[in-house]
Amino acid sequence: CTILAIESSCDETSAAVIQNSKILANIVASQQVHQQWGGVVPELASRAHQQHIVPVVHKALQDANIEKNALQAVAFTRGPGLLGALLVGASFAKSLALALDIPLIDVNHMQAHILAHFIDDPKPPFPFLCLTVSGGHTQLVLVKDYLKMEIIGETIDDAVGEAFDKTAKIMGLPYPGGPLIDRYAQQGNPLAFAFPLSEVPGLNFSFSGIKTAVLYFLQDRLKEDPDFIQKHLPDICASIQHTLVEMLLQKLRRAARETGIRHIAIAGGVSANSGLRLALQQEAQKRDWQVYIPAFAYCTDNAAMIAVAAHYKYLAGEFCAQDVSPMPRMTF
Ligand code: ATP
Ligand code: MG
Ligand code: FE
Numbered sequence: 349c350t351i352l353a354i355e356s357s358c359d360e361t362s363a364a365v366i367q368n369s370k371i372l373a374n375i376v377a378s379q380q381v382h383q384q385w386g387g388v389v390p391e392l393a394s395r396a397h398q399q400h401i402v403p404v405v406h407k408a409l410q411d412a413n414i415e416k417n418a419l420q421a422v423a424f425t426r427g428p429g430l431l432g433a434l435l436v437g438a439s440f441a442k443s444l445a446l447a448l449d450i451p452l453i454d455v456n457h458m459q460a461h462i463l464a465h466f467i468d469d470p471k472p473p474f475p476f477l478c479l480t481v482s483g484g485h486t487q488l489v490l491v492k493d494y495l496k497m498e499i500i501g502e503t504i505d506d507a508v509g510e511a512f513d514k515t516a517k518i519m520g521l522p523y524p525g526g527p528l529i530d531r532y533a534q535q536g537n538p539l540a541f542a543f544p545l546s547e548v549p550g551l552n553f554s555f556s557g558i559k560t561a562v563l564y565f566l567q568d569r570l571k572e573d574p575d576f577i578q579k580h581l582p583d584i585c586a587s588i589q590h591t592l593v594e595m596l597l598q599k600l601r602r603a604a605r606e607t608g609i610r611h612i613a614i615a616g617g618v619s620a621n622s623g624l625r626l627a628l629q630q631e632a633q634k635r636d637w638q639v640y641i642p643a644f645a646y647c648t649d650n651a652a653m654i655a656v657a658a659h660y661k662y663l664a665g666e667f668c669a670q671d672v673s674p675m676p677r678m679t680f
Contacts, residue, residue, distance in 0.1 A: 501551025
């Protein structure tokens with residue numbers, strides 16, 4: 349089957365075409381307007397989606413060399429995400445499906461991050477564990493099948509991507525700071541400074557403490573040396589990254605132990621982090637895990653992952669009605 353998929357949950361407008369489980373095109377337009385505000389501004393995101401959606405879809409169809417009339421379904425991200433942003437993709441998908449008289453498929457964005465593992469080989473076998481780490485979520489998911497997933501642990505406050513972005517902001521780095529911390533960390537010593545690991549029972553996470561810890565640490569050091577950040581940026585970044593990665597790994601080890609599952613995947617924007625990718629590979633050698641790390645293009649938001657999810661929903665006959673509303677807090 350041939351499906352057009354649209355992603356508009358946050359600040360990337362994306363469209364992809366999938367044909368018989370093969371991605372033919374994946375266009376991602378990242379919104380630049382937010383950088384000057386230090387975070388995503390919902391109203392500006394909606395407006396930028398409106399501006400980008402037609403050219404992005406057009407380009408995706410063109411790259412895939414597919415005519416609109418050849419499409420068999422239109423898929424869109426129903427949630428979770430920003431309401432105004434989701435509405436743009438949902439409205440566009442509904443209109444197109446109506447005009448072409450083809451079915452509509454609603455996709456859960458967090459499930460799609462996980463299903464990005466079924467775009468390329470190697471594909472994880474069921475059941476597997478997925479640590480989904482993104483700008484808005486941090487979840488440990490027991491993946492039983494393409495569309496059967498159970499959240500066995502999650503953050504009780506901030507997402508780990510938020511912890512990256514907010515600590516970066518404290519250091520004066522632009523939004524999104526996660527990739528910048530990653531880049532500076534590569535030249536730094538991860539043990540230069542120690543930040544406390546959070547103490548949350550079970551498989552849940554907490555990332556709100558590190559913001560405050562970094563803030564107080566820097567305020568202290570800046571009193572003695574106003575150039576402290578400039579002088580030690582790589583070491584500070586490496587130390588923050590090391591702490592965040594260790595917090596993730598602690599819970600991942602526990603989840604692997606408790607479930608007895610050795611097939612372990614990571615997904616979401618923060619799975620692009622080189623420190624996390626390396627630490628996971630080292631852990632795999634030590635514990636005889638089989639690990640699955642997505643290609644960089646499929647870590648942060650993209651419509652290819654929405655398309656793969658839609659492909660499996662199409663096969664399962666799971667379509668949605670024209671009157672579905674976006675769900676900003678959609679779960680599964
Ligand atoms: P959600 O998926 O929870 O709705 P989102 O869609 O905004 O949130 P993603 O696009 O999946 O999130 O990921 C964006 C996040 O990933 C940002 O917080 C960004 O800083 C972080 N990120 C991207 N690359 C890296 C990296 N190399 N190191 C650390 N963090 C990174
Ligand atoms: Mg984004
Ligand atoms: Fe996302």
